[in-house]
Amino acid sequence: MASERxxxxxxxxxxxxxxxxxxxxxxxxxxxxxxxAQASIGAAEAGAAVIHLHAxxxxxxxxxxxxxxxxxxxxxxxxxxxxxxNITTGGSLGMSIEDRLAAPLRARPELxxxxxxxxxxxxxxxxxxxxxxxxxxxxxxxxxxxxxIVSNTFxxxxxxxxxxxxxxxxxxxxxxxxxxxxxxxxxFLDEGLLTPPLFVQTIFGILGGIGPDPEDLMHMRRxxxxxFGREHYQWxxxxxxxxxxxxxxxxxxMGSNVRVGLEDSIYLGPGRLAESNAQQxxxxxxxxxxxxxxxxxxxxxxxxxxxKGGDQVGF
Numbered sequence: 304m305a306s307e308r309x310x311x312x313x314x315x316x317x318x319x320x321x322x323x324x325x326x327x328x329x330x331x332x333x334x335x336x337x338x339x340a341q342a343s344i345g346a347a348e349a350g351a352a353v354i355h356l357h358a359x360x361x362x363x364x365x366x367x368x369x370x371x372x373x374x375x376x377x378x379x380x381x382x383x384x385x386x387x388x389n390i391t392t393g394g395s396l397g398m399s400i401e402d403r404l405a406a407p408l409r410a411r412p413e414l415x416x417x418x419x420x421x422x423x424x425x426x427x428x429x430x431x432x433x434x435x436x437x438x439x440x441x442x443x444x445x446x447x448x449x450x451x452i453v454s455n456t457f458x459x460x461x462x463x464x465x466x467x468x469x470x471x472x473x474x475x476x477x478x479x480x481x482x483x484x485x486x487x488x489x490x491f492l493d494e495g496l497l498t499p500p501l502f503v504q505t506i507f508g509i510l511g512g513i514g515p516d517p518e519d520l521m522h523m524r525r526x527x528x529x530x531f532g533r534e535h536y537q538w539x540x541x542x543x544x545x546x547x548x549x550x551x552x553x554x555x556x557m558g559s560n561v562r563v564g565l566e567d568s569i570y571l572g573p574g575r576l577a578e579s580n581a582q583q584x585x586x587x588x589x590x591x592x593x594x595x596x597x598x599x600x601x602x603x604x605x606x607x608x609x610x611k612g613g614d615q616v617g618f
Contacts, residue, residue: 321566
């Protein structure tokens, strides 16, 4: 599995809307089912092999766990692209584990994100920069991250693995925001609840997690190698905000896959808002190909990550 990455196949994941950014922060955030579908299709056409998805309330852009909201765009994405669909189990602030399981259990996707630990996830500092909010929910939502823990206990993680992984053959984008999350992932590997090849998404620059310094990136890589063995996992880089392209480029040069998208950063460059997810995919693709590496197709990604196939999903 790892040999394909050494040969230059880089999996691009695009996270098209997420639950972090709000409509006031950028006018380009996909909100409606049509916008999310079109953003996903555009990202796939630009070169993303994996599309990571959240859903939004059509009226005000609030994150929603409603399976019907997901099913309004999932079939359209499948009909228009061959991309691997990856559905969140992280949801957003205030969602219960039942909320977070509802859409994945209905859709039975090839891949789901899975956070490897509870954490402080701070975006409250952004509220200082915004005076006028489009919707009443946005400011309280952002500010409550000062006093809110994103919960992913050992029991919760095991439930996701058993119900989605063992129950429906879904594999996981294992999101690791700090070194301790890698050790938690190693625990589930050692227990036999997860099996190689692991898809390890190391995340940098979120307040409450590991920082965005290149040394942080290298420390995460060394720890992954020691805990999992390089041949047993696929490494990917997700860097928040202005760090997205810089750390992604460093990671790709070191042998990683990469994730971009408006969930992770609303910018294309300093002071320049990205007008679409496809713009970010195109930019990182240009960098990858300039390094004489090859962008993985969805077929490549399915083989490398040992996924069950797009014909085995529930949408």
